[in-house]
Amino acid sequence: CKKDFLKTTNPNKITEEQFWKTEADLKSAVASVYSLLRQPLYGYWGAFTGIQNINSLGDDVLTFPGGEAATTNIALFTNEATNSDASSTFSSLYKSIYRANLVLANADKVEVSDDLKKSYIAETKFLRGLCYFTLASNFGDVPLIIAPAKTADDQFMPSKPVAEVYAQAISDFTDAQNGLPTTRPSADLGRATSGAAIAYLGKAYLYTKDYQKAETTLALLNTAPYAYDLISEYSENFTDKNEFNKEAVFQWVYGPFGDPYGPWGVEGANSPMYNYLPQLIGPPAGGGWFKYVPTNYLINQFMLEKRPAGSDTKFDKRMYYTLSWKRSNFGETDITWYGGTKTFDDLWASAQANISKIDPKSLLDISGTNQFLINKFTNGWSGKESADNYWSATPSTANNVIMRYAEVLLMHAEAAAQNGDLAKAIADINRIRVRAGLPEKTGANLPDLTSVMNEISHQKLLEMFFEQNRWQDLKRWYTPAQLKVHFMETNKQGAQYLQPRNYVFPIPTAELQTNNKIEQNPLWR
């Protein structure tokens, strides 16, 4: 035998020494940071976990018991540290953070122009900031890791107070704002821009109640070089008809890539990049699993304000995309969904079995004309039968716009109102109202902070339904005790189980068992 008989190298992979050389390496490393965040099923923006979980906690939907326990438990405030959905969110955020830290630590090794390098670093910081912002707003105190672990000991990090986590997000967004381009060429649409960084920076200031900075930061997006605006057709924010429009500040891009039947949650050569949300919320008659039904409270909020006489619709324009119902119940012409194959009666009949699982029944009044289903994010508009079933021939490719200019306006309105500038707030609100086909409000209609905030809350509930905002807003605007009362009043399921600890998810068991330096969030001890 030769002396070096035992020496082998891995023939399957290039090794770390061969990486971090070219711009292609850097670009591909940054793509890996995005990868888990835009995963269509798992993580905070995954249809199966985060999107369901965060939306299920609001006062606007009810969840049917008997689905996946992890999802139901979160919806009912009975989740624990073992909850696999929350764990998926936690771990995919930290995986992206780890990859971002690798990029930031190694970018200097790459042979690339300073401008490009700066842009990649800013892009990476934006994503890391997004991760920390999401961790702070959902988990509170968490480990703050901003460099790749060098030794085994570096792998064990204690939690830092939530304020420090927000501070890191703010710092990352600030750096990103300065280094990112304001626009991207067509092929790069979907990558972060400075506008996205500003919107999230403003959101982080708002969440940390730094209203001054929130207002000034968000205001940047109202002026050049930014050209954001509301698009006229509300529904086009959620379908693939008019993607990358001027309202989309930041989005996860989905497309006909990969194998739609491929295993869930796998990062691989053929992993699907379709939008799976219709599968989870669409009614069975459209091929969906139908896991949510709108609350009576949401319906009432939509119906509170009818459009002026002579308008083309009776109610708020947004309601016609957000919900489906039997139009003739309210004197309008009935329509059909799924390529004309399903009437509302068909949809409702298919929904019966799940709706009957609501326990106790008193949570949802479906008597008379109180029958409504969610239409937003389903494929009911697609013109195809069973279009919500992702196993069908036509899974959805609609992007998920996670930051819309409408949200920027409403956040700016909130910050301005909190800073005492009610007129500015009302101006923002009116842009939202006008698109919804509602008359403008005046200072006389909304004379004080409370009335402005109520209108912001009301508009945001309707505008941002099922966009992972309601729960975050409720947590910011109500104490746990107040929220419990509100939930009881609005017939929110699981209201009786709401405790202060439910304002954050616990540190997942898998982290507690492996990280000997971390302690459970004090609320959960």
Added chain:
Amino acid sequence: TKAQKISLSEKNASLETIIRKIRSQTSYYFIGNTDLIRKANLININIKNASIEDALNQCFLNQPLAYSIVDKTVVIKTRTILSLSEIIGQKILIKGKVTDENGTSLTGASVKIEGTAIAATTNQNGEFQLDVPDNGAILLVSYVGYEVARIKVQEGGVMNIRLKPQLRDLTEVVVIGYGTKRKTEITSSIASVNVNELSANASNNVTDALQGRVAGVSIESSTGAPGSKSNITIRGTGTLGANGPLVVIDGMPFGSLDGLNPSDIQNIEVLKDAAAASIYGSRAAGGVILVTTKLGRKNTEPKVQFNAVYSSQSIAKRMDVLDGEQWTKLLNSVGGNFPAYNGTNTNWQNEIFRNAPIYKANADVTGGSEHFQYSLSGSYLNQKGTIVKTDFNSANFRAKSVYEKGRIRIGETFIYNKTGGRTLPPGGDQSHSNILSALIVPPTVPVYNPANQPGGWGGVNSGMKNLSNPVAILNSSDYRNNNSSVTADVFAEIRLIDQLKYKINGAISENRGFGNNYDFAYNDGNVILAKPRLSQSSGVSSSWLLEHTLSYDKKIGLHNISLLAGFTAQKDTSNNFNANGNNLPNGVYSFGSEKSNQSVGGDLADVRRKSLIGRVSYSYDSRYMISGSIRRDGSSKFGEGYYYGVFPALSAGWNISNEKFYGNSGVSAFMNSLKIRGSIGLLGNDQIPNYSTINGISNNLSFATNGGVIVGSIPSGNASPQNLRWEESKSVDAGLDATFLNGKMSLVFDWFNKTASGVLLAVPIPLSTGISGTPTVNAGTINNKGIELALDYSDAAGDFSYKIGWNMTTMRNRMTAITIGSGNQEFGDLERAKVGNPIGSFFLIKTDGIFKTQAEIDAYKGSSGQKIQPNASPGDIKFVDFDNNGKIDNNDQQYSGSPIPTLETGIAATLGWRNFDFNLLVQGVFGNKIYNGGRIWTEQMTAYTNLSTSVLNAWTPENSNSNFPRFTLADVNLNSRGNSDRWLENGAYVRVKRLELGYTVGEDIAKQLNVGKIRAYLSGQNLFTFSKYKGYNPDLGNDGNPLNRGFDSGGYPLQRIVSVGLNVSF
């Protein structure tokens, strides 16, 4: 062996002294009742360089005793007839025939008149004739492997002499690593399994045939899928990684028991302790199994054996689930809105299970001349699965020969194995296996529904989510694997000088596999696969091995020395490729026509090992034995500077019964032989993933923009530390071998204590590190200790012969330390590796009955007065607040049992009566728990699935004595939580593993049919299982991951098999 010369000069010596002297000068053994020997008259003798016969003739001249020599054993018996000198002159002719226990004639058996040199050998038909002194003479009939028969001469007619197989052959040779050794001189723990005992003919695989047979060897069938493998654990789990033993077939260390036909096996040796196994160094931590395949005898005519078996398999048990009417009624009563029962009542279990046949045939030819021995065999197995659309077939061919002349010995073994079959596809919905689907798809769902196109499969109704039609999946998913393997070994051995031998051994192996998974377009209401898809995989793995060994055996007086030194090198390579494609046109079965929607993958591996081995064995007078071995192993799996590990072992034994004082003691009459032995040594384990210490780039972490997919890559960062080293297992063994009642009973006892340190753990690292995967680290200590006992008894009375073997193993497994991080880390969730507990222990929240009233719920309070289960209602489960913090959460998961049996036992019995033979094997395990993952789905009552009939007994205010929780879809009390011991069950079972009745056709009839032997048999496997376990089968084994052991996730149930078979030999 030739008679050795004896010199004796004794006066008034006891026979015992004489025996000792003879033993010290020769390699002869003596068997005889000690009391009897003491009755011998004192002896005066003076001889030089005499033969043993001469010496013994003098010694026995005036004794009330007689002797006979069989092979190298001197048997001493009472003289019941006149001694030779007194009967010279009278002679009669006798004729006889010698057969084995089954009536097959034995060629070359030795027939001898006791106390004389009159002898004969049986001819081809087992017949002999002999002139004997008189009617009273005693015939001693012997044959290797059989007990010596002592029969009074009968005049007239043919004496039919049937020999019984020998229970303990004193001259028995045992295969050890890189050599052989006499069983009496073995100082380590080796279990030798004679495959004749295994009913090899009716077993479809070797591991199944071994289950329950060997103390210390735990075999669990992984699933009942046709062609499935079993997992073997020798002396407990000592690692969290691969724990299986190294299998060495005819010297080839890359064997697998799976590719072997049980009928081809001559003998199996299980090397259990470090002293026995450490010569195999780095791969021996899980023990070593040495398989010797069959070889013909010298100087025998070609013998052809043919065996054919037909078996019928069935799933013996059905789960009780609701029928259509019960289901509709129950579910509608709890809020379901399902159509009234319309008569559709699908019994999904009956739809997927079936009675399935096995056809098996094998044939072999063996024989040999003075210099050449050979064996050729072939076999074919075709097994249909007990689940529809599954099957397995296997064909084997084996050739083995040895040529021996003068100083040279050369030989080879060649094995070809080809398997194929259709495997059980995964369940369609990714959460349930097809077996589980059959339990939870509501009975009101029809199997077929022409409206659901393509395929026309019945599908679930609205409200039932994620439930697949298992019949649709089984029919629409055509998953096939085909494999072929060739292993070949060639050796040449040259005796250089004296007993110094050089041996070169070369072996190669090549495996080729091809997997073809095709999904037809189908629609089962859950999944609509509009166009077929195909996934293919192909792999080639090959190995070569080269070994040079020098061995030397020398006997100097009473000193016996054996030396062994060697060098071995091995290289294993593999190359795998896979491809997937979607949207194939219907009717197209290859990738050819569709170029989009395709993906490919593949990997290469190259593992090399080189080693030096050495062993010294010394024995004195067959009384004191000591043996030491060492192996230095280098493996490319580890990083530079950490290639090598050294594995030494030492063992010693004392044959107490060969001592003079023993022969003089009264014990010897009862306990004929007694040996104690002890050993200590190190074993290694290098079973970590290839390239673990090399940090590679992870690809395909992709992102999409308006322009399409940007392929992401990042150094994966999950590499193991560079300083990864061998897992070491220190093993101590103390044992005792004894025989009793003139060899009728034998006992083997072992105590062992095995501590694995630096256990290679795939350490889950904090989620917050963001690192994917689990790097392997030397991180723990695991201890296994226990005792093993094997007791065999055999005897015969008249036409009735029997043999009963009992073995048992007790096992205590503990994780004793975790040496990384804080040391408090736990691995796993429901099943954990935690210091102080067995590996894979269940950590679950304990349940404490059902709350019957609100008052009970209100009274269940924590230390600070808060309700522990505020969400509970009467009928909900009471959980134990283990950490006493006033609430039920995952911190209340406590040790609830272990999946590792604390006692395993087996009883094997063989009975023969005239032409009948009867085999029985009962096997049992005790002290383990099983987590019944399937029962969660049938009892959780939180979704519109079918349910177990036990939910009919759910708690209601009217049925308040029920211990089954109330029906609640919302389940806010989390009665259905997976981490409670509600799903944990007693895993103990006793199984009638095998029952076999055989009949051998009388030889006269066989002769008329012109065959040597015909035996027909009826055999049953897994006939009865006595167990409280509620799942299909308590023997669910493990997938090789100790943290998954005892976890029933709805696998392929084990089948009951009834077989009829026929053996014919020519």
